[in-house]
Amino acid sequence: MDEIITPAPLDARIADLHAQSRLRVWSLVVTFLGDAIVPRGGRAGLGVIQSVMERLGVDSGAVRTAMSRLASDGWVTREREGRLAYYRLAAEGRHAFDAATRRIYASGAPQWDGQWSVVIAPANAANLRADALGEMGYLRIAPSVFLRAEAAGAADPGEAASGMLCISGTGTDLPEALAQQWASDGLAEAYRRFLGGWEPMARALDDAVHLAPLDAMAARTLLIHDWRRLILRDPGLPEALLPAGWPAQAARLLARRIYTPLVAQSEMWLTGEGVPPQRDPVTFAQRFGIQPGISASIG
Known part of the structure; x- marks a missing residue:
């Protein structure tokens, strides 16, 4: 039987x-709700949220303050059943x-056929929509x-571009000045910090270290929070426009390497806490390009 411990990483x-x-x-809570609760119908009790946050070193008072802020800002809705409070991400969240x-969960850099989209915003809206x-x-x-x-599969800007002029065009060359803005040294360094910070956890999981269910849920939440x-x-x-040695894909593969073994234990914890089962296990199992079947045993 594999040993269940909490590794130093x-x-x-x-x-x-x-x-x-x-x-x-509040951002940590949104990560937890979006990553773990939305696939299970979207609703979680305050006690479930507090348990994960407390394992991450956040006290219950700070959690209650965050939930109040999220509710007042329209990011979550609160439902009461007797003395129990339940939360779900509202439409905005x-x-x-x-x-x-x-x-977040893509398997790699997007494919691209040379198409570009330009959005021109009114001066009074540019900062608000940036x-x-x-x-x-x-x-x-x-x-x-x-x-x-x-790129293929890019999200429709929708409301974010409402009232703006949207133009499409084609071109396969990216001017050097723009390339440096996109693939900046600061962003590359942030990817390298992610790699260095999470590699010890990946090595521990590679060595068949199993986290206790709550610890797995906490680790998964923190991983996706950092990655998001x-x-x-x-x-x-798109990959065709990235500079040689760009560290994003290495960081994504590391996130996948950690996320995959955390799923079973973390989902076990959610089930044990009474969170309803996943509504679409096949779609969930495709996160990071993982093959369907990873969550087949999740109830």
Whole structure:
């Protein structure tokens, strides 16, 4: 029987989380809900959320404050059954996570046929929409101009580009100045920090170390939290336009290498906490290009 322990790499990652200048608990909660709860119908009790957050070193008071903020900002809705409170991502929260889902769990850089999309925003809307457009792969190349390589499967900008001029065109060459904005040294270094920070966890899992179910859920949440924040900084150039040695794919393969063995134990914990079963196990099993069947035993 495989030994179930809490390896030092998990505690090291938690310590790194708290060493950051400011921990955004609400963002950590959104990661947990989007990654683990949405596939199971979208609703989780406050106690379930608190258990994961407390394992990540976040006290219950901070969790309650974060939930109140998310509710007041329209990111989650709260439902009561007797004395118990349940939360689910509201339309705004679901849209924010769903729009990024393809990029977070993709198996690699997108395929590209030379198509580009340009969005020109009114001056008074550009700053307001910049973050949302950035998460969809648009690079801000001028105060009111955003550019994206139209790769296969790219999310429709939808509401983020409402009221803006959208233009499509074709071109296979990327000017050096734009290439440097997209594939910046700072972003490359962020990918390398991700690789260095998570490699010890990958090695532990490669050595057949099994985390206890709650620890697996905490590790999975923290992995996707780190990965989500990183991947949404990256406009996501197609592979044909990336510089040689670009570390994004190595980081993605590391995320997959860690995520895959965490699934069974973390899903076991969710089931034990009474969270309803997955609604579409086949789609879930395709995250990071994993073959269908990984979650066949998940109830």
